[in-house]
Amino acid sequence: MRKYFVHGYRRAFHPQAPAWVDNVPAFRALRDGLNLRQPITLFTGENGVGKSTLLEGIAVSAGFNALGGAYGETITGRENPLRHAATLLRGPRAMNGHFLRAEAHYGVSSQFNLTHDTDLYALSHGESVLRIVQESFHGAGLFLLDEPESGLSFIRQMTLLAELHQIAEAGAQLIIATHSPVLLALPGARIYEFTADGGLLEGIGVEETTSYRALRDFLADPHGIADYMLDVTDA
Template sequence: MAFERFPLRRLTEHPKNTLDRRIWPATLAPVTTILDEGLDLGPATVLVGENGSGKSTIVEAIALAYGLSPEGGSTGARHSTRSTESVLADHLQLVRNAGATRRGYFLRAETMHGFFTYLESNPSTTGPNVPFHEMSHGESFLELVVDRFRGPGLWVLDEPESALSFSGCLALLGVLKELVASGKSQVIMSTHSPLLAALPQAQILEVGSWGLRPRPWEDLNLVTAWQAFLTAPERYLRHL
């Protein structure tokens, strides 16, 4: 096997801290799949699925287990408003690739406003500070990605399309594509966007009551539903 340079190789349940399968979030089928079978990770992993399926719970737990701030940021960020994280991170064991970087960053759309305030209240001492609150939501999100997602690292994103237009998603996809192509960075992302799900080199996992299933991009429910709507929106609108 070739020596991998990106941070994480596999997720497993922590052997000394197992999670009761009767307690949430172990009651979610995708979480049970990871705890029972583990999950191999490549340069990029994209989780897609309906609201409430468990994809954000999994992404959040990976970020926390890696040492990233639950409301966004790097391993050094200490921003916290109201703790709502699941206990899953405490029960995961991350299998790291030998010699890989421990840098990383977590971006989640639902906490960005408070996180920008945290960044402005804790200015950088090593570089320029970006006035995020003076930008639109999408502009500030992309600026943060460009400013912080540099070099080797684990880059974790939870539904980033919430802040972005079509062209904004394309711009983000370009940044992530270059990071993955470097061979030293790794992307883990949950998304409802068929555009972002098309990230090159990504393992796409469809999340649902079945657990986790690898799917080609063109066979995703997410993709076929959008294609059907864009082809004939009236078929959907008359049933609303």
């Protein structure tokens, strides 16, 4: 039987939890907790629902730095209040892995450059994210990725999909927050879609996600959708 680094995540009503947590839709959706016992878990939903906030809470509770980076790296970062807002159910595997925040990973790239024959600063944003996955991710870790598709072309997103699938097949556990319909198609992944009203769609297929349906509608009539959005914006 496969063993996991983390088993679940659920709300904890701690007196030190910040009051704003109850205004984050993704945290309101944690009423019954999240089952994380699968090789790949995907968080999706519109901007502002709290996907990244939720992923950061999991990362901090697992012992990663709030700013991202490899497990065990001592990178100065802010104290994250989410450690008081929810409880992470740990599995039996000794913690290892990486917390990759696409918008902030350059801030921890100097540590990566010291341990790898790569200068991430010489690469584009998207390519540097892909390089970290290719050179640092492996089958013996927990890997948390916050919108890793940022800066990647559609084709490069498909490359990333293949890389992440191979890592999961090798034994890794992945938890990913994403808007990408490409990454939402990762084979065998469990998808959680958070809604703006605090709702949660659990275990849905990629075709049922808002991101996929929006892209499908656009590709079916790109000019019509563009004209519609211009009309809405001008209204």
